Amino acid sequence: MTADELIDLEIKLLMEGIFQVYGYDFREYSEASLRRRLTQWLSGSGYATLSLAQSDLLRDRTLLDSLLRGITVNVSEMFRDPSFFKAIREQVVPFLKTYPFIRIWHAGCATGEEAYSMAILLQEEGLKGRFRIYATDINVEVINKAQQGIYPLQEMQHFTRNYQQSGGTGSFSDYYTARYNHAILSPSLRENIVFAAHNLAVDTDFGEMNLILCRNVMIYFKQPLKERVLGLFDTSLMPGGFLCLGTKESLNHRTISDRYEAIAPRMQIYRKRYAKK
C-alpha cells in the first residue's frame, strides 16, 4: 500500500467514526477535495497522521469543530457569477412577480453573500416585503457569520463590480456602511432572510419553495448523495418553481431530470414542470 493509499484508508476510517459518534456524514463526499481539505487541516493540527488525530477527534467536540471548519467551509462572494444573477433578474423574476408571496431556499449559503445578493435583487425588483429567503448551511459557525452580514471592506470593490455587471439598478454603496476595515450590510436586508443550520446529507426537506439555489455545493458530493439532495429539492419545490445550480453543474442524467426544463441552460437555471393533467 502506498503512502497516499494509506491516507485514503485513514480518511475512510475517520469519516466512519465521525458519523457513528456525531452523526455528521462525510462518507459520501467526493474524495479528492476531502483529501485536500483534511491534509490541510492536519498540517496545522499538530498531529502527524489522521489516525493519531482520530482518537482525540472522537472524544473532543472542540477539536471536531475545528475539523468541521476545515472541511465544510465554502468560499463565496456577493453576486458571484454576475451573468447568473442577471439571468435571475431577467428570466426568473417576471414569473416570481406573479405570486403574492415568494419562498426561497438557499441551500449551502456559507457566509451568506449570495443570500444577501438575492435580497438586494428582489428589493430592487419591487418585491420588498413579499419574499422570505431560508438560507441554510451545515456549518453553524458560518451561519452565525452570515447572520451578522459583516464582510471585509476590501471585498467591496469586487462585490460592487459584480453587482453592476449583474444588472443592479441602484448604487451598491447604499447597501452597506463602512466601519474601520469592515462593511456592515444594511439590517433591512436581513429582515427577509432566515438563517438556519441544515445538513443536506441527513436532514429532511423544506416545504413549498418557489425557488431553490444550491450552487457549487453538490460538486463535493458523490452520486448517491447528489441524488438524495436533488430528491430533497424536488420534494420541496412547487410545480413551476425554479432550481438553480452552479455554472459547471447540470441536471442531465439525473432521476429528476424529466420533471425539469432548462430555461437558461448556460446558467443552469431549471423550472419544474406542472404535472400533466
Place this chain on the structure above:
Amino acid sequence: MRRNSRRKFKALVIGVSTGGVSALKFLLGELPADFPIPVLIVTHITPDSDDGMAVLLNELCSIRVKEADEQECITSGTVYLAPANYHLLVERGGTLALSIDPLVNYARPSVDVLFESAAEVYGPGLIGVILTGAGSDGSKGLLKIKKCDGVTIVQDPADAEMDSMPQSALQLMKADYVIRLKELPEILLRLVPKRP
C-alpha cells in the same frame, strides 16, 4: 531515462500561464487524435472566461479538446481544460472533480491542486509538464509528482515566453527533462508510444 521507455503511463498533466495559448496551440496541434493517455491542463484564465479556449483549441487540433465537467469519466485521446474559477482534481475512480476551494498561489484553477491530486491517483504513471508562465504555481505540484515517481518535464526558462513558472519549478527540484517547447511533442510521443 531509459527506464521510462517501458513504463505504462496513465495520464499527462500540464500547467501553463502567461503565454499559454500559443504554447498549447503548438503542443496540442502536434498530438495525434488517438494519443493513448488523457491530458489534463490548468491554464490561468480570468474568472469570467467561458469555454472559448477549449472550443478554439478543439477546432485547431486533431486531438479532442474540451472543458472539464464535474464527475466526468477521464478517457484517453481527450484533452481536458480546467474551467474558469474552479480547481480541477482527479478522483481515484478515474473521474474528474471540480472545487471552488480558496485560491491557491493566487489562482483558481491552480496547477498545484491538479498536479497534487493527479500524483496521488496516478503515482509513477503520471507525466507532469510545466510550461511558460508568471508566478510559481505548479512547482509544489511537480515536486509531488517527482516524489510519487512520476516523470517531470520543465520548459527551459530561456525558451519560455515568461520564465518564472519554469524557473521556480527548477529551483525546487531537478526535473527529468528540461527542454525547449518544440522538442516536447517528440519526447511525449516517445514516452507514450502508440498502442498496437
